[in-house]
Amino acid sequence: MFKPSTQIFVFATATALDADGARVCTCESEKALDILHYLREQVEEKEMHGVVVTACECMDLCQYGPAVAVYPWGDWYSEVDHAAADEIIKAVWNNTILKSISGCSGCKK
Numbered sequence: 001m002f003k004p005s006t007q008i009f010v011f012a013t014a015t016a017l018d019a020d021g022a023r024v025c026t027c028e029s030e031k032a033l034d035i036l037h038y039l040r041e042q043v044e045e046k047e048m049h050g051v052v053v054t055a056c057e058c059m060d061l062c063q064y065g066p067a068v069a070v071y072p073w074g075d076w077y078s079e080v081d082h083a084a085a086d087e088i089i090k091a092v093w094n095n096t097i098l099k100s101i102s103g104c105s106g107c108k109k
Helices: 029-045 082-093
Strands: 006-013 051-057 068-071 075-077
Touching: 006 029, 006 082, 029 051, 029 082, 068 082
Parallel strands: 006 051
Antiparallel strands: 006 068, 068 075
C-alpha cells in the first residue's frame, strides 16, 4: 500500500447543511477547487513523489477559505491563493515549515 510522505489537504467540499437539509458552504468553494487543482498540477509538474493533494470535507473553516493543511507537519493556512500555494509547494519541496505565508491574514500553525 502506498503511504505518502506528505499530504496536502484542501478543504474544498461543503458538508454543512441548511435548515432544509441542502448542502451549503460559504468558503468560496470555487476558489478552493481552483487551489486544489493548482496544487495537484504543481505536484505533478515537479514530480513530487510521495506528495498527495487531497480534497477533504468541510471542517467549519469557511471564514478562512480557501484553507489548506499540510501533514505530517500540521501546518494550516487560510485564504490561500496561487502565490500562497506556490510558497506551500516550495516549502514541501525543500522539506521546510512555513511560519506564515505573505498576504495570508488568517494563517495558523
